[in-house]
Amino acid sequence: MKPLVAGSEIDAWCTRCRLLLGHRIVAMIGKKPVRVECSTCGSVHNYKATAPGNASVAPVIRNRDGTITPVRTANAPSPRAQSKTSRVGARTSEWETRIAGQPATAFTRYSMAKTYDMGELVHHPKFGDGFVAVVLDGGKISIVFKDGAKTLAHGQPN
Numbered sequence: 001m002k003p004l005v006a007g008s009e010i011d012a013w014c015t016r017c018r019l020l021l022g023h024r025i026v027a028m029i030g031k032k033p034v035r036v037e038c039s040t041c042g043s044v045h046n047y048k049a050t051a052p053g054n055a056s057v058a059p060v061i062r063n064r065d066g067t068i069t070p071v072r073t074a075n076a077p078s079p080r081a082q083s084k085t086s087r088v089g090a091r092t093s094e095w096e097t098r099i100a101g102q103p104a105t106a107f108t109r110y111s112m113a114k115t116y117d118m119g120e121l122v123h124h125p126k127f128g129d130g131f132v133a134v135v136l137d138g139g140k141i142s143i144v145f146k147d148g149a150k151t152l153a154h155g156q157p158n
């Protein structure tokens with residue numbers, strides 16, 4: 001189990017984008033992230049795991065008999081985060097296949113105001129070249145960069 005450190009990727013609530021997005025941890029106190037940098041807008045703010053005042057996003061397990069078991073995520077990385085790490089190898093070779101030999105003109109400069117489609121090639125000022133792997137609900141996309149997949153906002157005209 002890999003502990004969180006400054007520089008780790010983490011899903012957090014962005015106070016500027018108003019979305020749950022990929023962030024990089026800037027500062028930790030003990031085992032808890034306290035300051036994070038948004039991968040979409042670059043703003044640095046206090047770490048919030050979920051949307052303010054929205055208890056429904058807390059992770060739960062829906063049991064077969066209809067009851068609900070809350071999932072404790074405070075100190076343990078989620079199973080999703082772990083499986084993400086094991087997929088990095090496959091993602092990197094897919095990234096190479098998609099990006100290799102593409103001219104610079106094939107890439108659209110990333111902007112959260114634009115709307116992207118699956119498979120679109122994107123150039124991000126910080127993460128470099130990538131492709132849109134998944135278009136997510138709620139104005140978000142997952143872009144695979146050389147370093148791995150990042151969740152960024154799109155179609156946010158503000």
Ligand SMILES: [Zn+2]
Nearest residue numbers: 014017038041
């Ligand atoms: Zn943001």
